Amino acid sequence: MDFTYDDEQLALREAVRGLLATTYADHDSRRRTVAEDPGFDRALWGRLAEMGVLGLPFSEEHGGVGAGPVEIGIVCRELGRVLAPEPYLASVVHAGGLVAAVGTPAQKADLLGRLSAGELVLAAAGTAPGTGRASGAAGVRASVSGDAWTLDGVADPVVGGESADVLVVTAALPDDAGTGVFLVESGAAAVTGYAAADLTRAASVRFDASDATPLGEPGRDLRASVATIADLTRIMGANQALGVMESQVRATTDYLKSRKQFGVTLNTFQALTFRAADMYVSLELATSVVDWATMTIAGGDRHAVADAADRAGLQVSRAGRHIGQEAIQLHGGIGMTAEYAVGVGTAHLEVLDQWLGNGLHHLSRLSARVTDHDLVEALS
Template structure:
């Protein structure tokens, strides 16, 4: 397998590195965290100008026709700077649902607006009682008057508080845990009956609790086939795992470099603490875990286009476990080697640690994916 980057991919990574190096220092990020909407609107517009928001979409709809590897490279760059913009929510999660399930009219209306930076979306599937079970859906959509009436609630919707439109899963048939009978709908975030409560996650990124009370939707709000959305939801979550795993690997790269620099410059008893052999061993273990995580993130990226659903699910769970465990080790070791300064808000190491901890619980935690692997994913 050829792991060399193409010329376009090198240009992509170089241009993003320059942009973030100029505009996304740790101090600048702290300012964004303190002001609404929790990220930079001007930078979002610059992402659109660079073509980043249209990266995975077909050229027919104003995109660049990129693939999973292109998204992986971009997310790694985002991870090195702890980027706050809703790329994962809008382009990866909602964008994947649109690409897989949207008809030509829906894609023609929404994707060009996403690519231009004019439309932000959120993917609303998780519910409070479901934990990580993707089939556990209590939100309902009932056919009425040629359209639909949506009732229910969604939990921890990434960037749901600032999205213009929501892609919402709802049960249109079957029982609570049935895989069949789930449908997807495009919902205007400002529609009557939609309520949103936004909040910051532990790493500072944004999420929201959503509720839907007698929300009336037109017939064309249905995304994909009625009752058949579950395979799409699975693939959306898998794309989210692959992209966020790449992001965390980028964060681990930055954290390891930061830790090595600290070991070389921090003086104790008249010499750098990095001369201590025990600390050198810990730094070497950080590197080993980082490289293992990089390999697992690449695996997750490569299998996204695997046609066998069982093989794809198995590899994605392996990657989620591997990257999550490695991220925990690297971030905890970095904090230990930095000492007390590592957990202060004024120093970046603690922020990378928090991002790694949030990743571990996104789209199913380590225990959940280990259970799936032990049971044999079907």
């Protein structure tokens, strides 16, 4: 049992942190980036590809790096620290994860290679991981005529959908045969982009007899794989949220030490420092569960991963509300402004949470299982 990063993981963290700092040295850079299309920095995306970060989860034979969940978690945490709007979770972790899980060898080699190289942006459409409909696909239906598949319906929100070249769409198979996953060229669907509350981009995607290519074996029910990739994405989203919260706790303590009112710095007031202490407690507890959940992925048991995703999701949701709200409150008015990172971080936490699975969703799932065990075992 070990909760520390090894030297290579620390080096990865420093490298990613250093690269992100060149683009998002301050919050102004992020503001400028999200204000213009495509809502993230294409040059940074290319440099992330060169560094191997975009191919991190995928095997070397498919053009990736073949790294483990801890490494992917490190990247997500660093993206969270600077509120990076790049669609890493949506494109690489979620959509790429679906391709890697269910694609044919030829599809993987083609799509994952180009995704890793930064030549192709993917987005997952048709399900949001945390809606409770994760393994279904009520909004989009697939039809088949001969060998030709088409899709109809609406997927919304499709995070990163606006700039995706290929959509990885989860859709209901004909004759209630379960859930299929399809590839749709973005030109074959009507994509309407918008900004979410944190100014990252999402889209509403309408399919109208849109040509689609089955991912993997045509007609096969892929519900279990779709759910597992949603769980993995939830855990990586929890890592990203942790990065946001780390920054918020640090910014808040720095502010309390420097901001003066009544002629003294704010850390003179115990009413404020105690609240900062409670933020730290929430951060530490959330870190423990997120690290644990990330390590659980390596074990490969999909039921254990589903449980870990619910547990990390609930913990991070609670911590995000607490830290996100207190970060604004302890900053006062400046925390309400768009020019300051703290309040935007709170918006980002909320977007991650509502997209990937909020506290209510995870608590509901955990509650259903509460009589399945005597104790929750931290260590197997």
